[in-house]
Amino acid sequence: MTSPASEDAPRALRAQLETLTTEAFRPELAGIDQLSTLEIATLMNGEDATVPAAVAARLPEIAAAIDAVAARMARGGRLLYAGAGTAGRLGVLDASECPPTFNTEPSRVVGLIAGGPGAVVTSVEGAEDSRALAEDDLRALDLTPEDTVVGISASGRTPYAIGAVEHARAWGALTIGLACNAGSALAAAAEHGIEVVVGPELLTGSTRLKAGTAQKLVLNMLSTITMIRLGKTYGNLMVDVRASNEKLRARSHRIVSLATDAPDEEIEAALRASDGEVKNAILMLLAGVGAARAARLLAENGGHLRASLRAAGTG
DSSP: OOOHHHHHHHHHHHHHHTTOGGGOOOGGGTTGGGSOHHHHHHHHHHHHTTHHHHHHTTHHHHHHHHHHHHHHHHTTOOEEEEESHHHHHHHHHHHHTHHHHHOOOTTTEEEEETTOGGGGTSOOTTGGGOHHHHHHHHHTTTOOTTOEEEEEESSSOOHHHHHHHHHHHHTTOEEEEEESSTTOHHHHHSSEEEEOOOOSOSSTTOTTTHHHHHHHHHHHHHHHHHHHHTTOOBTTBOTTOOOOSHHHHHHHHHHHHHHHOOOHHHHHHHHHHTTTOHHHHHHHHHHTOOHHHHHHHHHHTTTOHHHHHHHTTOO
16 A cells, blocks of 8 residues: 655656756647647647757857856866756767767766666656766766766756756865756856757657757867867868768868868878877968978967967967
8 A cells, every 4th residue: 555655756846847848738739649740740840940040049158158168168077967867868979979070088078868878868767866876976976176077957957967067066066067957957057058949849748859959069069169169160161070981081181181181192191190180180280380390389289270270480
């Protein structure tokens, strides 16, 4: 027999969910399953079109968070995402794309998901409800005050994400709370709260839809603009791309070509001399320096190509 006390927690949670816009029921869509496929697709597309405006409303908060992240990463800090379910998977995805795109060490941008790596492909029930699990995951990474922890949760109430932010803040790390409901506990717990309110979903409570899209857009900004601030690009060229396969080797050649307008044979020679480092090859060609000098200039200028070109008397 279920005791009254054991029934209180589920009842309280249901009441809490009813206050969240991401969980709201939309009676006008109650007959969606009776529509044609094209009609449903049109509805979904219209819903998705509202997300960029919701993100735009939070650009000042996003920009402030990025500047704070970049300052810490420039001093050697790391960018750590923490979330459960879809939110956690989006963090893992964003982190995993940084090494090939920006030539970062895998340890510089890390995605933590409640339940561990296996939860990326298989749901781990109950993991998102544990603050202690988030604390354990962060302790394993030897958190420092130069690190940034981004808690991600559509509802803004996920214990794992809140636990990660609270633990990180206690250790003096920078904290960001990314949620899709106003007045969220996650945003309140973080130094930088970002609440992108996208409204009720097409399917009630399915926050892998608009909320997931909003989170992906914000994470794109956090990592990409931080890397721009860190000198990982030259203009809009990914000059720190890691040429780990044939496609990326071809892209590396094209990036050097776009930056320098040098003949193909000179580009290939510079890439060989710089061991495939695009940024070094561009500096060699534009400044007329050798591989060793290019590497030294970049090291002296924090890896920033424009600053290195100025130091070489070019640009």
